[in-house]
Amino acid sequence: MTTSTAPQRRRGSFAKVEARQALGFASPALVGLALFTIVPVVLSVVMSFFDWPTFGERTFNGGANYLRLFDDPNFLPSLRNTLVFTVLYVPISIALSLALALGLGPRIRGRGALRVLFFIPVVTPMVANVLVWKMLLQPQGLFNGLSQTWFGVELPNFLADRQWAMIMVVVMSVWQGLGYNMLIFSAALEQLPESVVEAARIDGARGLRMIWNVMIPMISPAIFFATIMTMITSLQVFVQPQLLTGGGPGNSTMPLVMWIYNQGFKFQDLGLAAAGAWILFALIIIITALQFGAQKKWVHYEH
Template structure:
């Protein structure tokens, strides 16, 4: 009887593993179904749509890479939208990282009330975007608070920020930095609090202070957090949509239409789903390419603990 005991034990263990596998499959099936229905299927459909002349209503015609070629060579709005996205990203990314890091350094563990100020700067991140934009729109109107203060107190008439092509994108960037800097501030604050005190003390003994301490000690130690914040902020800056859509409507003219708004307009305003899908995949390729460049360059400046 004892010779068959291990065999029975293995069979019992095998049955239990099968039962647990079926139970696990039952638990993850709803999540897999949602992933397939709401993520994988739309992605596959968008690839197919980008290869067709796909109006919202009517006959669909296969054009291959015709939509991509049309965007690159014929469409008058694609390159201005791509340029606007590039301008926004080039302004927003460094400003967000520099201001967020500066706030994190100011709200160091030695500052009293740092928790209150961190919450204060983080509030715009969790506040609905529509509410944030409407407040800024009221402030920037020709008869808004900023113009009223400058006219009453200083006798200076401010430009029409939201209708001047030279100022509209700047205002979108400033509003976006104000709205999003709290997220990276918390990331940098958490990284700064994890700095090894022994290294900081050794650097101070060696005479490191101020800017020298920041560049040679602090930034290398928190470089993984800087890299993460840089990658995520770059991706979000290229996907900007709500801020210009609500603040300026893409105007004046096409001055603040980024690529995501261009995709939205092509798909839902002009009913050109094929062009919209092609533009979306071009944006995806740009984001993947820039992310790959950042990951390849991280070996030269990001220092992970061994």
């Protein structure tokens, strides 16, 4: 009895020591998570139910901030701009990334260097990328200069034209994130079982038929993951319109995150900004849940 319990006690004491050591190693990350994630999230919930100026008296107002959102003349337009950006950006980004991954197949020479080339904008600071694009799109920029030199055509002022401003924000954003999804799709394509691909060739699958009926269904989990992440990123777009257009012309390119930023840091109304942030969070959760619900119809997992 005594001999059997002694090793168990030693193992128990060792487990406790290891648990304390693990907690000690993890404590810096846990403290950072609590201070910079959990506490701000909880505080934002509290702030959304208060009149909370940056300086001054803070008073509880119930759900008045959420009602005030719809009285603000810029809230619904910014929400609409965010949805328009998402509807344009997500399918274009996914389609081009997938086409690029399919095009850079094993038979392409130097495909490793090409992948690095397309991935460079992903790791380059976004602010630098946006400022370069802003210089290119200016009336005195490279695009207009080349157009006038080669074709004798003067391009519109893309960033000051309501019809073009949002399109340019989408184009720049697609260029920025193209390489990330391309690598996801390339990795998924390289994992396809050669036996399945060869069997499809024997059955007569070629070209687009092979891509549509064999490859895309087999990498659908990767497409689903990329779609989810791209959608979440697009709903939180901020830097591109902030630096390219400043939300203009008018408010035609102001996304919801920029509206939240302006309310909190420009107009010093942190309570209203927090309420807008939670509306955005709810929107992301709803759209993500709908995508997870719809995945059963088109995402195929190996069992």
